[in-house]
Amino acid sequence: MPIAIKMPALSPTMEEGTLAKWLVKVGDKVSSGDIMAEIETDKATMEFEAVDEGIIAEISVPEGTEGVKVGTVIATLAEEGEDLSKAKAPAAEVAKTAPAPVAAPAPASTPAPAKAAPATVAKSAGDRVIASPLAKRIAAERGVDLAGIKGSGPNGRIVRADVEGAKPGAVPAGASAVAAHAPAAAQDFGIPHVEEKLSGMRKTIARRLTESKQQVPHIYLTVDIRLDALLKLRAELNSALEARGVKLSVNDMLIKALAQALLQVPSCNVQFTGDTLLKFSRADISVAVSIPGGLITPIVADAGNKSISTIASEMKDLAARAREGKLAPHEYQGGTASLSNMGMYGIKQFEAIINPPQAMIMAIGAGEKRPYVIDDSLQIATVMSATGSFDHRAIDGADGAAFMKAFKELVEKPLGLVA
Structure with a gap:
């Protein structure tokens, strides 16, 4: 009996995806666990494994097809010995996944001003x-x-x-969805240009960040932090870890500092849900990584209780697989707070947009030599600016300030990160 192979949900929030590439063809025999296709979600390209055993009788969705809904029949598997020409997806399955007919809109010239009762x-x-x-x-x-x-x-x-x-x-009812969601009309004015179709990732980024700025009241708090002690400790640690092939970055140490600050000020390690507040006992840090076509935030789980060398090894692996589109959903979905570092680009200071449903994100600027008052005298120090963006529905200004103070102290007295 033919077996319908359906578009899988590769993450809890996936509704559709792109069938990027078929790795099998009609007539190929597959066993459970064999890789059949590569499927692009809004965050990554993932491999789709066969669950059943049989022979590919039909491929219903060609590779490169975008917007394939979860549950759509994409191929048919025939049992061994079954006639491939007669093996088709069961009619019930095809009907179930076929797109519903779209009703034609009523003519504009004949409006029907029916008065519907408002929904409760x-x-x-x-x-x-x-x-x-x-x-x-x-x-x-x-x-x-x-x-x-x-x-x-x-x-x-x-x-x-x-x-x-x-x-x-x-x-x-009565609200105008057009004004809120319609994209701006193209206005090129004859200027030479190339039109580039948005990827699923870029569409998701645009939607989520728009929702964040519209729905989340941001409050921004900035501190200047001396990096000299942290840079000295990093050099000493890298010297000691050289034999193990581990090299710590400043970002690895800042991930640890952010996680420890969240544990010290738990009122900032929270999530706003409308009528409840989730208070986390563990600090999972989402780290912004730039990849072709957008941005992804792999997660260092329980970063507050991991050594900096472990964080460094995990981040090296996560960042590499993120750029290859090989992260599993649980490696980039979740997190209790985020860190975005643009210091390597020479950016002095910026304000990051909160990544919902998280309640805060730390934006890191470049470390640079600045005049700085030390022991009542003007000296030169390596200083960076760090800006915390907080969801003001969940985090009060005083709590955010206490958190920024804790983060600053951990970076300026970094021995606490290795204790």
Whole structure:
């Protein structure tokens, strides 16, 4: 009996992907565990393994096809001895994954001003939408406006099923979705140019960062930090680790400092979920890595309790696989805070956009020689500027200031990072 091979969900939030490359062809025999195809998600290119054993009877979706929905039949597997010419995907499976017909829009000249009763949306006395944390996370990932959804949970609470059944970009009746989501019309004015189609990653970055700036009230706090002691310690550690083939970067030490600061000031190691606050007991640091076509943030899990040499080894591996598009979903999804370092480009200071659903990100500028007052005298020191961006819904200014103070002290007295 033919077996339908469907587009897999390679991450919890994946809805569609690009079938980048087939590694098998019709007539090939495959066994469980064989690599059949390469599939591009919005973050990485991942290998798709065969689950069943058989012979490829049909390839329904050619390689290079974009926007293939999860669950779509992409190929058919025939059992050994079965006639390949007759082995087709079961009709029920094809019907299940076929795109639904789109209704034609009503003519503009004959509007039908029907007056529909407004949907009952769960709101508190403060006009706040009531939804479960999971429903809010899924809504943010899919671009769904909770204000336009009728909740089916207790007291009208919006739950996961309500969000999954809603269309992305859904807005309350009477609101204009066009103004909020329509892209700006191209205006080249005859200037020579090349039109480049946005990748799935770039589209996701654009959507998530727009949502972050629109929905998350950012507060920015900056401190100047002396790096001389940290640079001296780094040189000594690298000398001691040379025989092991380990070389520490300043960024590795800053990852450790950020994680320890979060553990020292746990009020900043949190996540805002609307009606609850998640307080984390472990510091998982997402580190911004630039890759062709965008940015990805591999995660150093439990960085506060790892040695700097372990962090350095992990980051070297994670960054290399990130640039190859070979990270597994759990290696870039999650994290309790982020670190973005643009010092290598000579950037003195910048303010990073928070990576939802996290509540803070640390932006690191370049270390440079500056006049600096030391022991009441003007001297020259290596100084960098660090700016923390905080979600003001979850983190008060005083807590953010305490965190920046802790981070500064850990960097300026770096022996605490190896204790």
